[in-house]
Amino acid sequence: MRQSAGDPSRPEGVSSTLAGAAHDVVQARDIAGGVHFYTAQRTENASAVPHQLPADLRGFVGRRGELDKLEALLSGGDEPVTLVVVAGTAGVGKTSLAVHFAHLVRSRFPDGQLFVNLRGYDPGTPLTSAGALERFLRALGVAPGSIPAGVEERAALYRTLLAGRRVLVVLDNAATAGQVRPLLPGEAGSLAVVTCRGRLSGLSARDGARRITVGLLTETESVALVNTVTTGYRAGDDPAQVAQLARLCARLPLALRIAAERAAARPLMPLRELIADLRDESSLWDALSIEDDADADAVRTVFAWSYRALPPAAARAFRLLGLHPGTDFSLAAAAALLDETPERTRALLDVLTGAHLLEQTGSARHQFHDLLRAYAADLAASQEEEAAQRAALLRAAHWYLRTADTAMRATQSLRPSVLTGSPGAYPPPFGPDDRTAANDWYVAERANLLALAHAAAQARLDEIAWQLSASVQTLQAAHGDTDDRLEMGQLGLQAARRLGDRRAEARVLQGLGFAWKAAGQGERALSHHLAALEIFTVQRDRLGVIEAHNSIGLIHLRHRELDDAADRFEQTVRLAEADGHRAWHAVALDNLARTRLEQGRLAQVVELADRAMRVHREIRTEGAPLLETLITLIRAHRESGRLDRAQECTVSAERILEGGTRYAALEVDIALERAAITLESGDAGGASEMYLNCLRLQRRLNDPAREAATYCGIGTALRSQGRVEEAIDFHRRAVAARRALPDAYRLAVELGLLAQCLDAAGQTEQARPFRAEARELAGAFTDPRAAALHARLSALADP
Structure with a gap:
């Protein structure tokens, strides 16, 4: 956010919001790239203390x-x-x-x-x-x-x-x-x-x-492990027979726990009968590859021995769960894959967990040991018809796809569903029908979604592959999962092209454009959006054309190509208004208003933002888009000197946040605006306190753009109080944080403010290189504000 284009002493860029990370499909604000430089200052906020160790193994013995x-x-x-x-x-x-x-x-x-x-x-x-x-x-x-x-x-x-x-x-x-x-x-x-x-x-x-x-357990340790698992379930077993059981398991902990669990589950069966049963087990499976053949035979034998003791329904569940593409799975996903009710699935999972063939990782989540997963998948391949295997994968894939679609629609309102047709016989999705539930579901299933995309592509389930990519991109964007967005996007693009589905191709290209933008690859992003626009135009997909123009405008805005950005947003406004796409109409008006704000055309900004607000009210917009437009109005009124109007809009935005809407990035932006209004009202001390509160808020985000804006605001407030040396320190911090971003214009602004503070402190020699760098950066842009900044810096340059 900027305060003035004309006064070199005023804190231009004090609270810039051009690098937020909420929903890139709807915001001009979300135009930040990745980290390109590393400084000590940049890492100060990355101070979280992780505690990621899994739970210690219950009944650990030996070693x-x-x-x-x-x-x-x-x-x-x-x-x-x-x-x-x-x-x-x-x-x-x-x-x-x-x-x-x-x-x-x-x-x-x-x-x-x-x-x-x-x-x-x-x-x-x-x-x-x-x-x-x-x-x-x-x-x-x-x-x-x-x-x-x-x-x-x-x-x-x-x-x-x-x-x-x-x-x-x-x-x-x-x-x-x-x-x-x-x-x-x-x-x-x-x-x-x-x-x-x-x-x-x-x-x-x-x-x-x-x-x-790590070698095999000793016989003493092996016997101790068996006794630990069976204590409380069995009594009076012959120690020699326990030792014999341990030897049959090759003294491998995984095999020992499975065998001991089976013994514990049959407390009245003499141990000698279990040993005889295990000794007679002769089915060896080729799916496992262990270096020592004797160990391999023992593990295979114990797996097969335990598997054959399962009830038929549990055995089938074990086989089919080996086809799940991810590392772990929820109860609901397992129910979909097995084509069972959740209640029945829970009972089957309990049986498999009790037999040590599955591990429970949460209240409703399970996973395989990697050996057991390979064994289960091999059983499925050898004992299930190919059609049954494909049907199980399809059920799981449709469950994940339809749940992802539900979650996507719970978190945004601009992108329509890409799913077509009736779900037919496929299981209903889990219903994450609000933003919190949708985000929680995505976090839990993130790795599985990527694994499923690979599995779908490998199985040539091309429609699922591209639809999954398109359905999760807004969730991936909200969580900053750029790697996954790119990987799934490429899989989806290949699938769409195999299908020859041009609209699908355009949808995936659009998502890839956002992903490349998030990765800081502006040229790649632009090429993908342009390719999507071309297809949408040929296919006469008006909504696609609207979104593509808006996306291209965001790329131009990111690079401060303001005239080009304005042209794209104006086209978006006209198309959305003509087609009656009210939500897109409001978004495009706001993006155009932000562009005019960067151009310094404040009267137009207010008119455009007021129009956007009217549309928001008519369609009862909630959440981020409404707050975005309010922030645009706050900035425009404040920079025009209408502090009372800016204050009114700030109060309106704060009331929305008080009503339960929580958008951490926008909360920081609003707090920064309130601090800037307070500073311009002449209360530098009060503004300092507000900026310090902003610092506390933004550290939860660890966002370098808002970090730079906060430091810059603190420095400006301190300088207004005559505390120049302290101000210099905060302006240095602002510059260091801003260097982590590809935002040359705002870096120029903050370098200029640092030079001004150094001059005020009589440190003219130290100020020169900062002013020279700021002048060079500002000279790369041609818009009125950048030109005015370059002129001011040039006027202050040394002769």
Whole structure:
């Protein structure tokens, strides 16, 4: 937000809202790119303390030798150990050991514990280093819109955030050293624990890793594990028979727990009969690949032995759940896949969990051990007809697609559903019918949605693949999931082109344009929106044409190509008004008003924003679009000197927020405007307090644009009070934060204000380079405000 185009002492850009991150389809404000530079100042807000460790395994037994070795590595020696590799065969208990050790030593890492399953041995695609870094950066407090696009840039920011901190990082199920290396802390103090089936020798050679090899449990430990699981259920078992059972399980913890759970579930059956049954089990399955053949036979035998003891319905459920494409699943998703009622599905999941064939991860969520998932999928492939397998995948896919569509429509009103036809025999979606429920559902299912997109593309379920991409893009945008948006968008685009469906292609291109814009790739974004516009025009899709023009306008506005932006928004206004698309009409009027505001045409801004408000009232708009237009009016009235009118609009916006509507970014924008109004009213002290409150609010967002605006406002208020040295510090902070954004004009504004403060403090030599940089940046733009700023800076330049 800006106050004046003519007075070089006034805080132009004090509370710019051109980098918000709410809904890019409806806002000119959402035009921020990714992080491009890293400074100490930029990372101050990324101070979250993550606690991501899974729950410790109930009844953990044994591994005293391995735990002692890990403790010795952590505590002993002159050179601190920063990387430990826990290696061993599948099912040997590597993850259980690593998580148990992490819980034992977590107090030594007060700055947090990070955990990720890299899925190196899952049937699906392993998690990439970039994907894992995105999760870690979020956990460390980095706003989604501030996460860089490239893996190297993400790794650099990650190491910056861990510098000087003591953080424990557990990297589970790693496949290669290359997958792990970008996730390693950069200096001593933190510890990374990696679990893997291979040796990952490259980590030892290049990164100084120390390796702990996890072997089979001893017979004593194996017997202790069986006794721990069966205590309270069985009594009087012959210790020799318990030892025999342990040997038949190859002393592997996963197999031992499954066998012991079956023994506990049959307390009256003599143990010798269970042993005989296990010994006679001869069905070996090829889906599992374990390095040691004897161990492989034992695990396969125990799996088959436990599976054959299931009731037929539970056995079928086990097989079909192996077809679920994601890493975990909800009760509702399982019910859809199995074609069962939720009540019946819950009973089946309870049976599988009781048999240790599934793990429960939440009140209504379950997951497979990766070996068991492979085993279940192999059973489905060998025992289910191909048509039955495809039908199960289709049921799950339609459930996710229709639930995503419901969630999308609960969070925005501009984009229509892309689904066509009747759901027919497919199960009804879960109903996230309000914004909070929709966002909660998306967060829980994010990884599954991406996995489903890949599964649909692989199965040539092309209509589902493109519709899923189009249906989740607004949810992905709201959560800053740019990587997923791009990946799913590419899958959807390929699917639409395979179908030869041009309208579908245009819809996906439009979504990809938003994704590339969020990734800071303006040229790519523009090319996708232009391609979408061309198809929409040929197909005579008027609503698509309206959205595409608006999107192209946002790209031009982001690059401060204001005349081009205005042209696009004017076309959007005309088309939306002519076609009776009232919601788009209001949005386009507001975007045009914002563009005129950047051009300094304040009278037009008020007229356009008033028209937008009238449309909002007629169609009873709620939430973000209404607040956006009110903020436009506040800025226009304030910059025109009509502080009373600006105050009235601010009160109206605050009442909407008080009514239960919660948009954190817009709440900060409104608070910044109130502070600016107070400052212009002559109450610099009161404004300082308000800006400090804005600082507290915006730190929840970790948004560099609002951070810069807040620091700039504090600096301006302090300078008005004669506290110039303090003001200089805050203007330096504003410049540092703004450098994290591709917003050259506002950087020029803030550099100019910093130079002014330095001049006022008699630090003329220090001011010169900042003023020169600001003048050069402002000279790249031709609009009236930028030209006026360049002229003022040039007039102040040294002869």
